[in-house]
Amino acid sequence: MKVLSMLFRPISTALIAAAALCASAASGFAQQSMPAQGHALTPAQRAEVIGLIKQELVQDPSILRDAIAALQADDQASQASAQSKAIAGSNKALFHDAADPSMGNPKASVSLVEFYDTRCPYCRAMRPEFAELIRRDPDVRVIFKDIPILGPNSVIEARALLAAQRQGHYLALQTALMSGSAETPTETYLSTLATKLGMDPVRFIRDMKDPxxxxxLAANNALAQALGVTGTPAIVVGGQLVPGAVSLEDLQKLVAGAKAS
Structure with a gap:
């Protein structure tokens, strides 16, 4: 259904024009069948136009393929433009919120923002990629925006991370949660982790419940929605939003592009 809606959205321009082109080869069609500008087609003329369209599509199916490809490209370009404007309008919230946890050089010339969920397997795959990126390039910072979208356990872990941040252990707890076996984050389990990492477990649990x-977390979710983030991970860098997990090589290319611009 999506493809059909994409195809017929511009039918009054693209396909009617194609039909008119076909009709110009038919004897007298341009003079007899096409109405003056501003007048609707008669039922007979409309049937003739549709017949020509069908005939052309049967004879050359590439017309349909090219039309769909052009519409998809136009939609993607429009979406990219809208996202670029949204990113520019959210620059401060994205890159300059002092409350956000991050890793890498705080004064780096390039910052990446990752919207992620601790229980997302693709987000887990990005952890070593980010670590290696920063090891290779000390002029990069990665900012983390927790958006727990995969259920109640994700919400609990996101709360735990921000509570751990208050004791300077955000990254340590992030590593523990995202490199483990995705255990159910009970209060007992999290308290044990907090103690192992050198935190005050009582304060940690109390902070998790802080409004x-x-x-x-609500602000992170609102920002993600404003930018058109539809899943995790989603990375913002150099004025563009990149959905899904990417390789270290692709991260390096994105950073190089951001530095060049």
């Missing part, structure tokens, strides 16, 4: 942390 301010819930507000931060």
């Amino acid at each position: 301010d942390i819930a507000s931060r």
Whole structure:
């Protein structure tokens, strides 16, 4: 259905024009069948136009393929333009929120923002890629925006991370949660992790329930929606939004492009 809607959206221009071109080869069609500008086609003329369209599509199916490809390209370009404007309008919230956890050089010339969920397997795959990127390039920073979209356990872990941040252990807990076996994040399990990482477990559990942390997560979700983020991971770099997990090589290309611009 999506393909059909994409095809017929511009039918009054692209396909009617194609039909008129076909008709110009037919004897007298241009003079007899096409109405003056501003007048609707008669039923007979419309049937003749549709007949020509069908005939051309049967004889040359590439017309349909090219039309769909052109529409998809136009939609993608429009979406990219809209996202670029949204990113520019959210620059401060994306790259200059002092409350956001991050890794790498705080004064780096290029910052990447990752919207992620701790329980997303593709987000987990990005952890070593980001670590290696920063090891190879000390002029890069990765900013983390927790958006727990995969259920209640994701929400609990996101709260735990922001609570751990208050004790300076965000990245340590992130590593523990995302390199493990995705255990159910019970209070006992999280308290044990907090203790192992050198945190005050009582304060940690108390902070998890702080309304301010819930507000931060809500703000992250609102920002993600404003940018058109539809899943995790989603990476913002150099004025563009890149959906899905990407390789280290692709990350390096994105960073190089951002530096060049």
